[in-house]
Amino acid sequence: MQLLVDHPNLVFFGLFAALLICLEVGRLLGRRSIADPDNGAHGRTSAIDGAVFALLGLLLAFTFSGAASRFDGRRELIVAEANAIGTAQLRLDVVPTEAQPALRDAFKRYVAARIDAYRGIDDVAGFEAKLAVANELQKEVWRLAVEAGLRADAPPSVNMLLLPALNEAFDLATSRAMATQMHPPAVIYWMLLALALSGAVLAGHGLASSGRRDWLHMVSFALVMSLALSLIVDMEFPRLGYIRVDDFERTVIKYTGAE
Numbered sequence: 380m381q382l383l384v385d386h387p388n389l390v391f392f393g394l395f396a397a398l399l400i401c402l403e404v405g406r407l408l409g410r411r412s413i414a415d416p417d418n419g420a421h422g423r424t425s426a427i428d429g430a431v432f433a434l435l436g437l438l439l440a441f442t443f444s445g446a447a448s449r450f451d452g453r454r455e456l457i458v459a460e461a462n463a464i465g466t467a468q469l470r471l472d473v474v475p476t477e478a479q480p481a482l483r484d485a486f487k488r489y490v491a492a493r494i495d496a497y498r499g500i501d502d503v504a505g506f507e508a509k510l511a512v513a514n515e516l517q518k519e520v521w522r523l524a525v526e527a528g529l530r531a532d533a534p535p536s537v538n539m540l541l542l543p544a545l546n547e548a549f550d551l552a553t554s555r556a557m558a559t560q561m562h563p564p565a566v567i568y569w570m571l572l573a574l575a576l577s578g579a580v581l582a583g584h585g586l587a588s589s590g591r592r593d594w595l596h597m598v599s600f601a602l603v604m605s606l607a608l609s610l611i612v613d614m615e616f617p618r619l620g621y622i623r624v625d626d627f628e629r630t631v632i633k634y635t636g637a638e
Contacts, residue, residue, distance in 0.1 A: 428581045432581070
């Protein structure tokens with residue numbers, strides 16, 4: 380599965396070729412069935428064809444809808460974390476002046492580490508290592524914020540305003556990390572692939588009544604199915620394929636000032 384995710388072109392062209400092959404196999408089987416005078420089953424299998432295509436359409440609809448929903452959810456988490464970081468950054472002003480430089484420096488390094496982690500998410504090991512660095516900086520920011528709130532010259536607003544804002548930012552950081560792992564089980568994709576290939580065989584079988592290859596319908600079927608399946612995979616992994624959230628993330632960071 381990871382191989383397909385890392386090579387989006389392989390997903391599309393591999394599916395396109397496999398579907399064309401299955402269409403041709405189905406057409407050849409259909410021609411053989413028509414040529415056999417003892418085979419009276421040809422033309423009476425529409426119920427089976429309909430059931431397979433109905434199941435394929437249902438599974439496509441559910442997986443596409445789920446992928447689009449998770450894609451939007453990841454973008455919403457980006458906005459939510461950026462807003463939380465921006466709020467926490469503003470509330471650093473309530474910290475006593477003497478405690479602000481160290482806290483601002485730690486917070487700035489934490490935000491930079493968060494941004495840097497998601498720039499290299501295609502490298503799983505590197506992504507986890509960078510998240511670990513951000514988590515350590517998170518602990519440092521929290522420690523400095525608590526210490527600032529315990530100072531004798533600290534107003535009550537430090538604990539009332541700053542700590543909840545930091546806690547929200549840290550919680551959203553965890554939610555974003557977990558969102559990168561939220562995908563349907565791999566068996567769903569394999570089942571979808573098996574249904575698509577089976578549907579191609581049945582579609583080719585239905586085209587067998589024509590003496591020549593119907594390239595228009597064969598290519599159209601393979602193209603539409605491969606586009607739909609590769610689009611689903613792209614939306615499920617929006618930092619590895621062609622449908623990405625990187626540009627959206629940069630825009631959010633720019634306008635919320637979460638840097």
